[in-house]
Amino acid sequence: MTSPASPAQAARLMKLATYASVSVAAVLILAKTMAYWQTSSVSILASLVDSLMDSGASLLNLFAVRYALEPADRQHRFGHGKAESIAALAQSAFIIVSGVLLLVEATRRLLNPEPIGAFGVGLAVMLLTIAATAVLLLFQGYVIRRTQSAAIRADALHYRTDLLTNSGVVVALLLAQFGWPGTDPLFAIGAALYILWSARSIMGSAFNELVDRELPDSQRARIIAIAEGHPEVRGVHDLRTRSAGRIDFVEMHLELDGSMPLVKAHRISDEVEAAVIAAMPGADVVIHQDPAGIVEVQQDEQLQ
CATH class of the missing domain: 3.30.70.1350 (Cation efflux protein, cytoplasmic domain)
Known part of the structure; x- marks a missing residue:
């Protein structure tokens, strides 16, 4: 069992986790943009939209965590910890927006199918995405066990969602390559619905903390x-x-x-x-x- 970190260790780990999240999101946005440009796959577009939302959420998380780690002062005698919950609530809003946009585009593509090109490029980028996300989640999991950070936990939740959706994109690309093109927009619709559902958990946890709900x-x-x-x-x-x-x-x-x-x-x-x-x-x-x-x-x- 991982032991809790000291306040100084927790601060350092939380900052490292936010920097890692922002860096991974930026790299994946560039890779997925290139892949979508070459393939026109709506499932890759789904993953790209999600990464764009992730990057915004991760940047928000970075600033929120830095603020939350500030020690208590005369105007904030109970500290600044609720900034993490505010960030988590905002992240859920980002996730909802990404889910709605994706649902609209996937439905349009289902009604007006388009061929997928550059299969090899798309597959390679998605495998890279899965590997980078898995490594980030391992590190975030370690940080959460040591710090119990609400903001990092929310960040990790939508990256876990990414891991599942990105794995599904690979399956959709493979099926489309073997003569099942309808799986591409259908998967994107499923991913959008799952993204919207996952936002509920983040929003509920953040709301409970903001309204001072009792501990379990x-x-x-x-x-x-x-x-x-x-x-x-x-x-x-x-x-x-x-x-x-x-x-x-x-x-x-x-x-x-x-x-x-x-x-x-x-x-x-x-x-x-x-x-x-x-x-x-x-x-x-x-x-x-x-x-x-x-x-x-x-x-x-x-x-x-």
């Missing part, structure tokens, strides 16, 4: 178990969680012995905080101490 129930249960695992803690209530980029924010109230000295209560809170951060590296944890039984007292007062 399994993580919340783990936090409570860690806190209640301390021998001096009598209970936990008012647990609130959210994420912003690479940082998880955790707020909770610990119930402690009401006669306990404040200095001891503070020490226990520090110990619980350290335990939570050990389980969730990089988390921002805020703990409030309450006397044990306070929840029941408040509930009784509300009933009176």
Whole structure:
């Protein structure tokens, strides 16, 4: 299992991942433009349009990640991590646009078929595309495991889509070469629909982070178990969680012995905080101490 990166390592890896993404997108755009010019294949056009959208998304990602990595300041006390979610939301918009444009062109080509030329060039370019995308995805996967970056995860999602669609382009070219020309626009239509469907996952994840959705129930249960695992803690209530980029924010109230000295209560809170951060590296944890039984007292007062 890959260990989480330190903040400095995470920043360096995320920047490298964005530079790699932009570089690969630029190379693939040039190669696919040449291939489409020589073949007139609508499935290659589909891949080219997707790469153009990828390049725009990757450039947006580059600037968003650089901004998200800026430390917290007086105007942004919780940091700049949500810039990653904004970038991911924008990327989903890019993907939707590319899917719609591709669907329109593929439908037109299905109704008005055109022959495919320079088969060898088109096949070679698509195989190069698949190899470059696979290498990039391997690196992005490593970065995601080390950093949990939302923006890099969104970037990797549409490159995984590219890998599938590019593999399909190769199949479409081969079938067209062997007497099945209709597979070229049909595949492009299928690729467009898949691109539109994949945008839903990116958009949903980014939206949840922007509206401060709670962390998954399994993580919340783990936090409570860690806190209640301390021998001096009598209970936990008012647990609130959210994420912003690479940082998880955790707020909770610990119930402690009401006669306990404040200095001891503070020490226990520090110990619980350290335990939570050990389980969730990089988390921002805020703990409030309450006397044990306070929840029941408040509930009784509300009933009176």
